[in-house]
Amino acid sequence: MPSYKLTYFKHWGRGGVLRLLFAAGGIEFEDVRIEREQWPELKPKTPMGQIPILEVDGTIICQRRAIARFIAKKAGLAGKTPLEEARADMIVDGMADIEGKVVDFYIEKDATRKQEKIKDFAEKTLPTVLDSLEKLASPGGHFVGDALTWADVDFFAMMYFLKDHLPSDPVTGYVNLSKVRDNVMSNPGIADWMKKETSQ
Numbered sequence: 456m457p458s459y460k461l462t463y464f465k466h467w468g469r470g471g472v473l474r475l476l477f478a479a480g481g482i483e484f485e486d487v488r489i490e491r492e493q494w495p496e497l498k499p500k501t502p503m504g505q506i507p508i509l510e511v512d513g514t515i516i517c518q519r520r521a522i523a524r525f526i527a528k529k530a531g532l533a534g535k536t537p538l539e540e541a542r543a544d545m546i547v548d549g550m551a552d553i554e555g556k557v558v559d560f561y562i563e564k565d566a567t568r569k570q571e572k573i574k575d576f577a578e579k580t581l582p583t584v585l586d587s588l589e590k591l592a593s594p595g596g597h598f599v600g601d602a603l604t605w606a607d608v609d610f611f612a613m614m615y616f617l618k619d620h621l622p623s624d625p626v627t628g629y630v631n632l633s634k635v636r637d638n639v640m641s642n643p644g645i646a647d648w649m650k651k652e653t654s655q
C-alpha cells in the first residue's frame with residue numbers, strides 16, 4: 456500500500472476535493488494543513504511553487520486536477536471506460552473554466568469591487584455553467600453513467616465552497632444538480648469526512 460501525504464492550506468480551496476476523494480475511496484492519507492507562515496519555506500521545495508501537492512512514496516505531484524484524477528483512479532472513481540473517463544474530464548474541465556473568476560472575486564481586497572465581482576459571477580457567469588451542467592447530469596444525479604465519479608465530487612466541492620461565498624445556495628432550483636450533490640453526500644466515506652470537516 457503506497458503512502459500518501461497531501462499538503463495544502465487549512466481552508467477548503469483547492470484541497471477540499473482531494474480530501475473528499477481519499478475519503479470516498481476509503482484510502483488513508485496524511486492530511487497536512489499548513490499555516491500561511493509556513494508557506495514561504497515550503498514554496499521552493501514544491502515542483503511548481505504552488506500547493507496542493509501530493510507525495511506518493513517520496514514522489515511529489517502538483518496541480519489539483521492531476522492529483523484529483525490520480526486519486527480518482529486509485530479510488531475507482533475515474534469512470535469505467537476510456538469514454539466515461541473522458542466524460543468525467545469534460546465536466547471537471549468545464550468547471551475549471553470558471554475557476555479564474557472565482558479566484559478573482561476571492562482575492563479582491565476592495566470591499567465594493569469584491570461585491571460587484573461576486574454579483575457578476577453569481578448572476579451571469581455561474582448560471583450559464585450550471586444550466587449546461589444541469590442538462591449533462593442524469594435525473595438520477597450523476598454526470599457519468601449511473602455511479603459516482605470524481606466529476607460528481609468535483610462539482611460538490613466547488614458548490615460547497617461557493618455556498619459560503621455567494622448570497623444564496625447556487626444549486627437551488629436545479630433538480631438534477633441537487634441530486635448529484637445528494638448522491639455525493641450519501642457516499643459513506645464522504646458523509647463521515649464532512650461531519651468531521653464541519654465540526655472543526
Ligand SMILES: N[C@@H](CCC(=O)N[C@@H](CS)C(=O)NCC(=O)O)C(=O)O
Nearest residue numbers: 468469504505506507517518519520
Ligand atoms: N493550477 C494550480 C494552481 C495552484 C495554486 O494557485 N495554489 C495556490 C493556493 S490555492 C498557491 O499555491 N498559492 C501560493 C503561491 O502561489 O505562492 C492547481 O490547480 O493546483
